[in-house]
Amino acid sequence: MTVLKILYVVALLVYLAVTALAFYLPQNNYLTLVSSLWPLALVPWLALGLLLFYPLWGMLLSAVLLLALLAYAVAGYHRPVVVVAKPEGALRLLTFNTLYSNTNFSGPRALFTQAEADIAVLLEMRPETPAALNLAAQYPYQHVVGPHPCVQVYSKYPIDRVTVGPRCRGVKLRLLVDGYPLWLVGVHIPGPHQHGQSELRQALFQWLRQLNLVPGAQPVIITGDFNSTPNTPQLKAVVNARHAADVSRTPTWPHPFPLLKIDHTLVGGGIQFLPLQTVAVPGSDHRALVLDVNLASLGAGNP
Numbered sequence: 001m002t003v004l005k006i007l008y009v010v011a012l013l014v015y016l017a018v019t020a021l022a023f024y025l026p027q028n029n030y031l032t033l034v035s036s037l038w039p040l041a042l043v044p045w046l047a048l049g050l051l052l053f054y055p056l057w058g059m060l061l062s063a064v065l066l067l068a069l070l071a072y073a074v075a076g077y078h079r080p081v082v083v084v085a086k087p088e089g090a091l092r093l094l095t096f097n098t099l100y101s102n103t104n105f106s107g108p109r110a111l112f113t114q115a116e117a118d119i120a121v122l123l124e125m126r127p128e129t130p131a132a133l134n135l136a137a138q139y140p141y142q143h144v145v146g147p148h149p150c151v152q153v154y155s156k157y158p159i160d161r162v163t164v165g166p167r168c169r170g171v172k173l174r175l176l177v178d179g180y181p182l183w184l185v186g187v188h189i190p191g192p193h194q195h196g197q198s199e200l201r202q203a204l205f206q207w208l209r210q211l212n213l214v215p216g217a218q219p220v221i222i223t224g225d226f227n228s229t230p231n232t233p234q235l236k237a238v239v240n241a242r243h244a245a246d247v248s249r250t251p252t253w254p255h256p257f258p259l260l261k262i263d264h265t266l267v268g269g270g271i272q273f274l275p276l277q278t279v280a281v282p283g284s285d286h287r288a289l290v291l292d293v294n295l296a297s298l299g300a301g302n303p
Contacts, residue, residue: 005052012049081107083114083279083290090274090292091177092117095223095265097188097286100124100148105132107282112138115279115290119175120154121186123225143173151186151224163211166203170224172211180298183220183269185211191227191262201227205234209241219269219298220244225286226264235264244268247276252287255280265291272297 094117139154190197251258
């Protein structure tokens with residue numbers, strides 16, 4: 001047992017050293033995973049240490065935690081869609097990864113019914129999803145290049161100045177909200193674990209950093225599935241380059257027990273907003289993001 005304890009301590013120190021270096025080395029898929037997932041990775045390390053140094057308490061605590069997680073996960077599959085009502089004088093933005101394999105549209109229908117969103121950024125859309133959700137009747141203005149993996153935008157406000165990102169997994173457009181321009185960027189970035197997608201992932205992050213947006217000049221919202229935690233260096237670089245604030249606060253994936261915050265909404269240009277809602281939606285492995293923006297702040301950000 002003493003040898004195991006020594007090996008554990010050495011392995012933990014090596015892991016912590018690699019994690020620290022991962023933030024400063026040129027990013028590849030493996031270093032991105034290490035640098036972005038380190039808070040979650042500490043949990044099994046701590047659990048293993050507890051089992052090694054305090055076996056009885058470690059087993060009891062592990063059993064209690066596993067039972068609690070199982071109960072929470074089971075309850076999550078049956079949790080109804082609940083969205084706080086839209087405040088008066090607010091513009092509501094919905095961002096949702098529908099999960100391409102999902103053919104049960106009852107959850108997304110409930111989401112759209114309750115959210116009453118003015119703008120929707122939708123990812124992993126099946127060809128039949130728009131008709132199943134009756135999106136054409138709700139949103140007269142649309143940006144639809146194609147189904148998954150393209151980003152789709154549905155709006156109650158006019159859309160113009162559209163720029164499509166790499167492989168249509170990103171889109172920048174301007175919305176005219178009561179006569180005031182609002183720049184909206186939607187993205188769906190491949191995960192660092194996806195084989196053969198590293199170049200596209202880097203290209204999308206570079207596209208976000210180099211977008212032709214004047215910092216602070218006009219209101220802008222960047223939203224979507226980044227497949228990146230807040231610790232990911234590439235995401236931090238986008239936040240800094242865009243002079244934006246990441247308003248996401250809670251984990252969004254995987255449903256029904258979200259552990260990672262990989263869906264994000266970045267806000268800049270003087271926009272005032274209420275706390276972001278994350279909404280569990282049966283059928284998808286992602287939680288939806290619901291952001292309420294103060295309409296008056298759009299006018300203030302457009303002198």
